Amino acid sequence: MIFVILSTFALSLLIYWYYKITSDKETGFFYLLFCPRTRTVDGSKLSQTVKISKNESLFKNSFDLFNLDSVKLFDYIRNLANEYKESFLLHVVFGCAFQVIRAEDLEDVMKEPDLITKGVYYHFLEDFLGEGLLLSTDKKWHSRRKLLTPSFHFNILERFLDTFRNESVRFVEHLSQFVGKDLVLQDHIPKATLNMICETALGVKLSEIDESDQYRKTINKIEHLEMERAGNILMYFDPIYKWFGKKKEYVGQCDEAHKFTSGIINSRRKGFQGDDGGSGKKRRFALLDNLLNIEKEGLIDHQGVCEEVDTLTFEGFDTTSTGIMFTIFMLGQHQDIQDRVFEEVNSIAKEDMNVTDYSDLKYLECVIKESLRLYPPVPYISRKVVKRIKVGKLWLAKDTELAIHIFDIHRDPKHFPDPEKFDPDRFNPENTINRHPYAYIPFSAGLRNCIGQRFAMLELKILIAAIVKNYKILPVTIREDLKFKAGLILRTNHDLFVRFERRE
Numbered sequence: 001m002i003f004v005i006l007s008t009f010a011l012s013l014l015i016y017w018y019y020k021i022t023s024d025k026e027t028g029f030f031y032l033l034f035c036p037r038t039r040t041v042d043g044s045k046l047s048q049t050v051k052i053s054k055n056e057s058l059f060k061n062s063f064d065l066f067n068l069d070s071v072k073l074f075d076y077i078r079n080l081a082n083e084y085k086e087s088f089l090l091h092v093v094f095g096c097a098f099q100v101i102r103a104e105d106l107e108d109v110m111k112e113p114d115l116i117t118k119g120v121y122y123h124f125l126e127d128f129l130g131e132g133l134l135l136s137t138d139k140k141w142h143s144r145r146k147l148l149t150p151s152f153h154f155n156i157l158e159r160f161l162d163t164f165r166n167e168s169v170r171f172v173e174h175l176s177q178f179v180g181k182d183l184v185l186q187d188h189i190p191k192a193t194l195n196m197i198c199e200t201a202l203g204v205k206l207s208e209i210d211e212s213d214q215y216r217k218t219i220n221k222i223e224h225l226e227m228e229r230a231g232n233i234l235m236y237f238d239p240i241y242k243w244f245g246k247k248k249e250y251v252g253q254c255d256e257a258h259k260f261t262s263g264i265i266n267s268r269r270k271g272f273q274g275d276d277g278g279s280g281k282k283r284r285f286a287l288l289d290n291l292l293n294i295e296k297e298g299l300i301d302h303q304g305v306c307e308e309v310d311t312l313t314f315e316g317f318d319t320t321s322t323g324i325m326f327t328i329f330m331l332g333q334h335q336d337i338q339d340r341v342f343e344e345v346n347s348i349a350k351e352d353m354n355v356t357d358y359s360d361l362k363y364l365e366c367v368i369k370e371s372l373r374l375y376p377p378v379p380y381i382s383r384k385v386v387k388r389i390k391v392g393k394l395w396l397a398k399d400t401e402l403a404i405h406i407f408d409i410h411r412d413p414k415h416f417p418d419p420e421k422f423d424p425d426r427f428n429p430e431n432t433i434n435r436h437p438y439a440y441i442p443f444s445a446g447l448r449n450c451i452g453q454r455f456a457m458l459e460l461k462i463l464i465a466a467i468v469k470n471y472k473i474l475p476v477t478i479r480e481d482l483k484f485k486a487g488l489i490l491r492t493n494h495d496l497f498v499r500f501e502r503r504e
């Protein structure tokens with residue numbers, strides 16, 4: 001008898017629980033079966049505390065991205081951001097993704113030492129970058145970051161000045177053949193920045209290496225395959241990607257890229273051990289030399305050196321070219337601002353400037369910062385919650401994704417009134433002093449901020465100053481026509497045209 005009563009009671013409880021979850025419009029039955037819930041800190045209803053993206057289907061938002069091309073994929077979040085105007089939740093089959101579009105919600109995320117593990121998309125890059133600085137986490141990341149930080153010290157930057165300057169001179173000469181013609185920025189700038197990162201990181205001049213064009217294409221292909229995978233949730237599962245996706249092609253491309261960098265590492269290592277191949281040439285310092293020093297001390301192995309070199313070349317190549325392209329593009333759109341930059345560059349720039357001299361180009365710096373605000377080269381980053389954590393008014397469950405949309409954070413009218421206006425004066429010291437610390441984060445922030453940001457700013461300044469000093473930039477593509485594609489790096493769906501005229 002007792003057994004019957006207890007069983008009936010248990011069954012009633014089960015039915016009540018089933019009724020509760022299936023009637024819960026916020027999460028839904030199917031979703032709840034698979035993942036832990038996001039809860040509010042004060043116990044109130046979730047939908048009264050945070051906006052939740054609508055989708056009444058059993059699978060919630062899981063297939064919202066299915067078969068969207070990369071432009072629609074980019075617009076998907078922008079449309080939701082415009083609709084909700086605050087950070088919001090997406091529910092997918094295996095978890096919840098908190099979409100951060102406001103600086104105020106970032107404070108807890110960036111300060112939290114337990115939130116340094118990267119989100120699901122980064123997993124797609126593992127075959128390429130291994131456990132290099134960008135992807136590693138916990139102890140490995142801490143020790144690698146400590147080992148690599150001195151490589152980006154202010155004094156070390158001085159050693160790269162010659163490379164940046166020589167490449168700028170070469171680039172200005174290269175442009176002379178296109179004076180008066182419409183020129184596609186994407187066809188020219190990435191070559192210059194890849195040359196710069198390869199010379200500073202690896203110590204090689206790409207112009208002297210036959211496979212360099214192929215290397216550029218390989219990196220682009222890797223990114224393309226990664227984004228294709230990101231658009232199809234089924235491909236997130238490794239076995240499905242392996243059997244039904246393009247895993248083989250992806251790994252093939254990664255092998256190509258690795259072959260290129262490890263060839264360079266091996267020859268540099270020989271030189272590092274005192275063997276200059278009989279050339280007798282004095283070698284220019286490269287970031288790789290620091291890694292080889294660390295390897296000699298037994299603090300990193302060959303595999304580690306390769307991972308870090310691949311990470312630095314990947315991170316330092318397209319990011320800087322995107323920053324440069326959009327700054328040049330915006331200077332073309334705003335002749336008055338370009339005139340101010342030219343005056344400054346003309347009055348300050350001289351031969352043999354050192355790193356401190358470049359910091360006197362204050363207005364140019366504001367222009368670059370404003371370009372990085374409107375067009376952040378890394379428009380999106382993400383984190384994975386590894387243990388239940390409080391973010392603002394929410395308790396985020398383990399395995400929640402935190403999607404941080406730098407592109408939208410930079411367009412919050414609260415911190416940047418009339419956000420679409422290109423206004424470099426926003427970055428005058430008097431206008432930045434009271435700004436929210438996480439309102440402007442092109443290089444991310446907190447523990448996992450960009451290790452190369454000073455390096456990048458210097459490179460951008462040197463190349464852009466050289467171009468403006470020698471050429472007037474005229475607009476061809478119109479800003480209103482820009483359409484973006486989803487990707488690790490901000491890219492337009494079409495070519496960015498400008499025209500250069502020689503200055504007298």
Ligand code: HEM
Pocket residue numbers: 118133134135145311312315316317319320323376377378381382441442443444447448449450451452453455456
């Ligand atoms: C305008 C140029 C650049 C921009 C906008 C940029 C932006 C960023 C951002 C947003 C992150 C954070 C990524 C994340 O949390 O997932 C990052 C990380 C990183 N960046 Fe940059 N970056 C630039 C240039 C560079 C350069 C030139 C280098 C190297 C020479 C570099 C090396 C790295 C590395 C190694 C990380 C990982 C740091 C870590 O997790 O400890 N970046 N960058």
